[in-house]
Amino acid sequence: MAHEVVERIEKLGPEFAALAQENETLGRLSDKTAELMRAAGVIRLLQPEEYGGYAAHPRDFAEAVMALARYDGAAGWVAGVVGVHPWELAQMDPRVAQDVWGENPDIWIASPYMPSGIADPVAGGYTLTGRWPFSSGSDHCDWNFLGALRGDGKGKPAQPPAVLHVLVPRSDAPIIQDTWDVIGLCGTGSKDVVVENAFLPEYRTVDQTDVQFGTAATRFGRTETLYQLPFTSMFPLGITSAVIGICEGGLALHLAQQRDRVAVTGVQVKDDPYVLFAAGEAAAEIQASRMQLIDGISGLYDKMEAGVELTIEDRSMVRRNQVRCAWRAVAALDQIFARSGGNAPRRNNPLQRCWRDAHVGLAHMIHVPGVAYHANSLTAMGLDLPPAMQVLI
Structure with missing residues (x-):
């Protein structure tokens, strides 16, 4: 189970x-x-x-x-x-x-989906060339999902632009070492990968639009609700869950460290109502983030399970809340980190790593609030979204 x-x-x-x-x-x-x-x-x-x-x-x-x-x-x-x-x-x-x-169910797949390459059509598939940053976990992955613009057969993007998600083996997408030098989430190893004129069979590609709107699975006979959920709801789920979990870990470390701490005034922190107030409020905010994130994806799942077609307003509301969950949780972590004392920033204190990791996680494009909030307001008014805005909703 x-x-x-x-x-x-x-x-x-x-x-x-x-x-x-x-x-x-x-x-x-x-x-x-x-x-x-x-x-x-x-x-x-x-x-x-x-x-x-x-x-x-x-x-x-x-x-x-x-x-x-x-x-x-x-x-x-x-x-x-x-x-x-x-x-x-x-x-x-x-x-x-x-x-x-086929031989090992524990094989892992990395990404990124940013269309940083061109897949030029040839007999039986495509030739792929490009360079992609931010391939998290790539050192332990044998395959890579990559975003690519469909080519025009001459090495240029076709018009109108069309994005494919393509799957390539590690042998065709070597890791460029020393390309992940950051202040947080250092251990993710989110390095660059490069592909040079690799052949890509047609069957290892899928149109981004089909995944985005949850229609890809039915083409191959998959009817399970799980595999018909929108990409723009599922992909952000894992990333925001990580940020919230980091904040939960930071809160746990803060509470453990404050339990017996004595401030410079000589007052034990457990007797300081201001620090305890901040910790209680932060705990509530982080828990609210967890619950709202889970409620959003569960609501979409339940609707699809009941045979109800998801609307763009449904999707935009979940995206809006998913973004807000991340920002709310990290803001709460900021409040307790600022009250954790002078030992909190020490390199040997794991609390500072939580703080750095959370902020770097917040910088991911799926946590940028502008488009998500803008789109949700438009859909709530019953207005259409521009095509470029729909990609992230």
């Missing part, structure tokens, strides 16, 4: 936490951390059952990512990103799943 994944993460929690500094120093997840994540099964939560997955409710996936991120933000982030890829792979030609998981 999917809930067993969270139980395993909690049991392994101290080991994950003990490895977090090593991951930060390495600039990627350690081999041991990846081994523990595979043992927990977190990346297989959204994977089809016929390939050793749980085909779990997205709520279970979000809760597992949060649980892991509480112990190590980088591991939680990789789980949130890499863990969504089995969900998308399930919506593609069945030959793709066989290519990836």
